[in-house]
Amino acid sequence: MLAWLLGVVLFALGICASVALHEAGHMVAAKAFGMKVRRYFIGFGPKIWSFRRGETEYGLKAIPAGGFCDIAGMTALDEVTPEEAPRAMWRFPTWKRFVVMVAGSVTHFILGFIILYLLAATMGLPNVAGTPVISGTSCAASTQDPKTGDYAECGANDPSPARDAGLREGDEIVSIDGKATPTWTDVVSRVQKLRGEHEFVVMRDGAERRLTIDIPTVKRLAPDAKIGAEGNKLVDVGAIGVTSTPVYHYNAGSAFGGSVEFTGTMFVRVWEGLLAFPEKIPKVIQAIGGGERDPDTPVSVVGASIIGGDAVEAGVWELFLLLLATLNFFVGVFNLLPLLPLDGGHIAILFYEKIRDWVRRARGKPAGGPVDYTKLSAVTMVVIFIGGAVVLLTVTADIVNPIRIGQ
Template identity: 55%
Template sequence: MLYVLGVVLFALGIGISVALHEFGHLLTAKAFGMKVTRYFIGFGPKIWSFKRGETEYGFKIIPAGGFCEIVGMTALDEVPAEDAPRAFYRQKTWKRVIVLSAGSITHFIIGLLIVYVAAISLGLPNNQDLAIAGDISPCAQAKQFPDTGKYSDCTASDPAPAKDAGIQPGDKVLSVGGHPISTYTEMVKVTRPLSGPTQFVIERDGKQQTLTVNIATVSRILDYTKPLGPNDPVGKVGAIGMGQAYTITYGPGAAIGATGVFTGQLFVGVWEGLKALPTKIPALLNAVAGGERDPNAPVSVVGASLIGGQAADRGLWWFFVALLANLNFFVGVFNLLPLLPLDGGHIAVNLYERVRDWVRKLRGKPAGLPVDYVKLLPLTYLLVLLGGAYTLLAITADIVNPVKLG
């Protein structure tokens, strides 16, 4: 049930994002006095609609996007004489660019809000390897098995250093035995050679405390930095029975900075993903043919929804919301690419006309004619065909060989 709920919720989140994308166009167009005749979610035959003022609002049967119809999107459109002053192409360039950018800006705002809410509630991933306590084990397990990496069960005789010292989930370790600590990996490295009572300086609720931890001597895989193997040597090392926090929850103020950092990381990933799109076609074809699915290959909204269902089923709601935020950032950036029929393509055309007319004015010439969109149709159709084929390939791969969370 949780899996189905996750799929439905994620799909609903996508639908709401699309609706708000188009609402961004609607809101800014109306704010600048342009005439908006239709605002619909979906394509194909109309299911239901109503009219308020001069705009018809409604839903169509195919939930694969939406549109906001503004009068006179290009100078080639037929516009009634009474609507000509409010036509899109008659407005100043900066107003047109804002309206065209509003959809992507809306996605960015949605993504930021999702990340911020996650930061103060579910937490954000600890991807900086901070030495923050997660689970406090009831003991420092005596053995670790090299073939699986798992630990032996706790017994009554096993010590519980972290628990007995009073370390709590959320505590940040600042130093161990006088050695400053910046990462969890560094804490493990410093702790392993030690044994017996050792001072740990921690930060809790913004205040530093010094705790004495009686480090236990246990059997562990010696080289914990490489993939596990059944023949990995084991030996005696120091351990305290403290797991690392995989997510970090922030206060309302601190969440602002954390949101900015995490969002920046997501944007870097989005940009790298966009650049790699053409190179991922073989991986998608291999997945459709039944080969192993590359977890780094693109997914469609279908695949993203299925991953969202898996995250919900495992209780990984922070991953669920991070994925939804990342999808919003991806759509926002992708939509700004200077390619027709994307909003970025229309922005590029409008900026080209503005720069061209400025140059003509410097040369004492009148403004040029509007760009002839008819001449751009062959390129537009080609891009639509390629984009549609890529999307269909990704959807097929997501259906026959979906990505599975590791």
């Protein structure tokens, strides 16, 4: 229990640090361009402590649920003093305001990458796509223990089809008999149905190689078998004697390239998750009502912290770090959606003003004034309402029916 609480607290602190660095990204960029930053605070609500350095007040507030960076004149509607007016943010060129706005998300991306690099250089990066990369070859054990699932020890007569055909550690199985096998599950399901000689295409050192593997018949647990249960049945299947690569391992040098590639994968998965987000909300509501919680449903920071606690309690620190990196990528991408009051909404307005002024100049007209944010207040309130409702739903689900690991 103590380890679980430690994990929850550490994950919550990680989230707070991410938010603090997000706002720090805005602040550093604004100061670099000469904009006036009035305040930089971690948290909301009553002020606990603060100090002033130069023209900026730095401090901590009572509710650790975010933070803010108060830049003078973020929009033309913001009140500024005569002293602040020349350095109001809205007066600066579009590209500088864009850099300031995007700096928060970029900070999340950098932080997520650093976490992934540390993970890669120490514990390795998971094969989240299930790519069929071979980690080793051995015999195709003739049978399995029906109860434990343990494979029989290799005997002198047990064949080693993959090894005999020349399959090596690090090879990626691209296809079998001309049919693509993008995942390890595809490889297993194909091989189990085959017997005799079949053509495998593998990727090795950037080049494709064709291998002919003679697939023997072995005994394996039936698909409906349950480990530890009595009466499990064995069925005849094909096997070639290979093991998959669940984790890619790197050294300090190669970890950089591995982290870059994995970061690209994370961006794709985060974007796919955002697109699928609306259709997962009904499952969250069902979970609140007592239905089984789908592990693929959205979680709040409460739920993420609970999973982080479970990971620490189980000693799976790589999951803890991967979850923290994923959260940073998600927040960074989500914050760039073109919706107010997100940074992406402000960025969309910047581009709108720029494109509008290009069109006006092409028509011989003077540039238009700053966008009137009051005309967008209704849309902004709708976004805030929907966002608040989603947060309420996910927090409720994470309290009454959380996603757990190792339970």
